[in-house]
Amino acid sequence: MVRAGLSAAKVTEAAAEMADEVGLDQVTISALARRFGVKDASLYSHVKNLRELRVRIALLGGAEMTERIAAEVAGRAGKDALVAFANAYRRFALEHPGRYAATQMQFDPEEVADSVALRRSVELTYGMLRAYGLSEPDLTDAGRLLRAAFHGYIHLELSGGFAHSRQVEDSWSRSLDALHVLLENWPSHQPPEAGGRDERMP
Amino acid sequence: MVRAGLSAAKVTEAAAEMADEVGLDQVTISALARRFGVKDASLYSHVKNLRELRVRIALLGGAEMTERIAAEVAGRAGKDALVAFANAYRRFALEHPGRYAATQMQFDPEEVADSVALRRSVELTYGMLRAYGLSEPDLTDAGRLLRAAFHGYIHLELSGGFAHSRQVEDSWSRSLDALHVLLENWPSHQPPEAGGRDERMP
DNA sequence: GGTTTTACCCTAGCGGCATTAGGAAGCTGA
DNA sequence: TCAGCTTCCTAATGCCGCTAGGGTAAAACC
Numbered sequence: 001m002v003r004a005g006l007s008a009a010k011v012t013e014a015a016a017e018m019a020d021e022v023g024l025d026q027v028t029i030s031a032l033a034r035r036f037g038v039k040d041a042s043l044y045s046h047v048k049n050l051r052e053l054r055v056r057i058a059l060l061g062g063a064e065m066t067e068r069i070a071a072e073v074a075g076r077a078g079k080d081a082l083v084a085f086a087n088a089y090r091r092f093a094l095e096h097p098g099r100y101a102a103t104q105m106q107f108d109p110e111e112v113a114d115s116v117a118l119r120r121s122v123e124l125t126y127g128m129l130r131a132y133g134l135s136e137p138d139l140t141d142a143g144r145l146l147r148a149a150f151h152g153y154i155h156l157e158l159s160g161g162f163a164h165s166r167q168v169e170d171s172w173s174r175s176l177d178a179l180h181v182l183l184e185n186w187p188s189h190q191p192p193e194a195g196g197r198d199e200r201m202p
Numbered sequence: 203m204v205r206a207g208l209s210a211a212k213v214t215e216a217a218a219e220m221a222d223e224v225g226l227d228q229v230t231i232s233a234l235a236r237r238f239g240v241k242d243a244s245l246y247s248h249v250k251n252l253r254e255l256r257v258r259i260a261l262l263g264g265a266e267m268t269e270r271i272a273a274e275v276a277g278r279a280g281k282d283a284l285v286a287f288a289n290a291y292r293r294f295a296l297e298h299p300g301r302y303a304a305t306q307m308q309f310d311p312e313e314v315a316d317s318v319a320l321r322r323s324v325e326l327t328y329g330m331l332r333a334y335g336l337s338e339p340d341l342t343d344a345g346r347l348l349r350a351a352f353h354g355y356i357h358l359e360l361s362g363g364f365a366h367s368r369q370v371e372d373s374w375s376r377s378l379d380a381l382h383v384l385l386e387n388w389p390s391h392q393p394p395e396a397g398g399r400d401e402r403m404p
Numbered sequence: 405g406g407t408t409t410t411a412c413c414c415t416a417g418c419g420g421c422a423t424t425a426g427g428a429a430g431c432t433g434a
Numbered sequence: 435t436c437a438g439c440t441t442c443c444t445a446a447t448g449c450c451g452c453t454a455g456g457g458t459a460a461a462a463c464c
Contacts, residue, residue, distance in 0.1 A: 003412060003459065030450055040451080042413045050451065106361045138376075144358065145351060145377040152354025156346065159308045174340075174391060175347045182384040189376060205430065205441065232421055242422075244442050252422065409462070414455100421450080428443075434436090 004038050008046045011036075012056040019057055019098020027053070027098070054102055055111055061099025065092045066117040066124070073124055077131040079180045085128060086150060086176050093154040100154070132183040142186055149179060206240050210248045213238075214258040221259055221300020229255070229300070256304055257313055263301025267294045268319040268326070275326055279333040281382045287330060288352060288378050295356040302356070334385040344388055351381060 014035060019027045029050055033040045047053045072088040073081050093100040112118055125143045134142055153175065157168060216237060221229045231252055235242045249255045274290040275283050295302040314320055327345045336344055355377065359370060 006412080028450065029452085039414060041415085041453080044452075045412055104357070104361065137372075141373045141376045142380070144355070144373055145380060148354030148358055148377075149347060149351045150354065151357060152350030152352070153346065155306070155353060155357070156350055159306065170339075171343045171346055174343045174389070175350075177389045178344070178347060178384055181387050181389055182380055185383050185387055187376070187379045187383055208441080230421065231423085241443060243424080243444085246423075247441055405464100407462100407464080410460085412457105412459080414457075416454090416456105418453085419451090422448090424447085425445085426443100427445105428441105430439105430441075432437100432439080434438105 004036055004042070006036060006038070006042070006046055008056070011043060011046045012053070012060055015053055016057045016060050016096075016099050016102075019102060020096045021098070024054070024057070024098045024101040027057070029053070054105060055107065057099060058102035058105055058107070059112070059115060059117075061096060062103045062115065062121075063117040064096070064099065065089070065103065066121045068092055070120065070124060073128065077128075081128045081131060082180055082183070083173075083176055085124065086179075089150050090154055090157075090172065093158070097158055100158075104151070129183070132186070134183070134186060134188075138186055138188055141189075142183060145182075146179065149175070206238055206244070208238060208240070208244070208248055210258070213245060213248045214255070214262055217255055218259045218262050218298075218301050218304075221304060222298045223300070226256070226259070226300045226303040229259070231255070256307060257309065259301060260304035260307055260309070261314075261317060261319075263298060264305045264317065264323075265319040266298075266301065267291070267305065268323045270294055272322065272326060275330065279330075283330045283333060284382055284385070285375075285378050287326065288381075291352050292356055292359075292374065295360070299360055302360075306353070331385070334388070336385070336388060336390075340388055340390055343391075344385060348381065351377070 011032065015027050015032055018032065018035065029043055029047075030040050032053075033043050036043075047056070069085055069088040069092075072084040076084050122143075125146065126139055129139050129142050129146075132142075153172065213234065217229050217234055220234065220237065231245055231249075232242050234255075235245050238245075249258070271287055271290040271294075274286040278286050324345075327348065328341055331341050331344050331348075334344075355374065
């Protein structure tokens with residue numbers, strides 16, 4: 001009897017690939033075991049349960065995504081940085097829809113508490129926004145709106161909300177133009193006298 | 203033997219309620235049958251399968267949502283309309299997360315082809331944007347960005363992306379300020395000489 | 405090199421879910 | 435009243451997540 005030679009890492013990588021190919025919700029323990037030519041129960045030596053498997057996919061995907069964004073943004077500022085960030089974000093999501101979907105799960109705080117990628121991605125966003133001259137609390141507000149716009153756009157695109165036409169590219173890049181204008185004209189707000197605003201999550 | 207007196211409409215309404223309470227993915231045929239005190243198989247007299255049930259929830263939720271938005275936007279224009287639209291959108295999504303989630307499914311084109319609500323919601327958006335002086339192709343681009351921003355924001359909020367603090371309200375209303383500024387300063391584009399742009403979906 | 409220990413993978417089995425087939429009992433209209 | 439339709443049932447299939455417990459390959463130790 002030859003062993004399959006699995007490991008948590010291999011299982012996660014295969015699961016991520018499978019998620020990109022057939023959708024995150026099609027990634028089941030059974031299907032994954034089938035892909036490895038192994039019985040379902042065998043996978044439980046490497047992964048606690050289905051939820052943990054998905055969290056692993058998310059952490060893997062999140063790390064990869066942040067890495068790619070960081071590489072593209074490096075050395076840029078202002079609109080250059082914004083466009084590089086946004087395009088890297090979108091390209092990753094379109095090329096790896098399963099991994100991307102996984103990053104959108106609801107996590108228990110401690111599941112992602114020690115995620116370097118998460119902290120890094122917040123830093124990247126804030127660095128970009130500071131180049132636009134923003135500071136708290138606008139930093140937080142603008143960051144949220146940017147994340148929302150990016151995610152919302154990709155979500156609509158992935159779910160077929162608009163046709164998969166060449167036009168989406170134009171629309172996307174014009175939205176980036178618009179967001180650039182938005183950040184340059186951000187309606188600033190003074191932080192309130194008393195503290196409390198500082199504790200906001202990004 | 204007393205009959206339960208079910209109907210497609212009653213089943214859908216109960217399913218929508220259940221989705222709001224426990225999450226769309228917890229709405230199963232079994233759970234719903236249990237709620238009615240009926241066997242699983244009985245529901246198949248009223249609903250073709252699980253997918254159709256979810257589509258029904260989506261259509262119901264979409265209609266309700268559009269209705270509420272339309273009521274709020276009626277008689278307003280400019281920033282008033284934008285804020286009314288956005289707040290009605292967000293409030294519905296937060297009060298009815300299950301129905302809202304259902305509206306985000308991927309549909310076959312003919313499943314929603316005859317949805318009045320969908321057409322109406324597009325009209326509402328476009329009317330709002332025309333009041334900002336936009337015309338095609340900016341109408342389409344701005345509409346997409348708005349939908350993306352709204353959906354993205356609510357999605358982040360619902361999935362706990364940021365803390366459930368009072369601050370989210372501030373952040374949201376400042377994002378609306380920013381979007382208003384954006385629409386007033388939208389970087390316009392000329393339509394290309396030859397046709398083709400007109401066929402874009404919203 | 406032989407032995408012990410570990411860790412991997414298996415068989416077996418539980419309960420939950422979606423779905424279908426076919427039958428019985430209520431309701432409706434002639 | 436009785437035929438016919440609808441609603442609900444029982445029964446069964448197959449897929450899935452997950453657990454318990456056992457055997458063996460591979461690694462660790464002497």
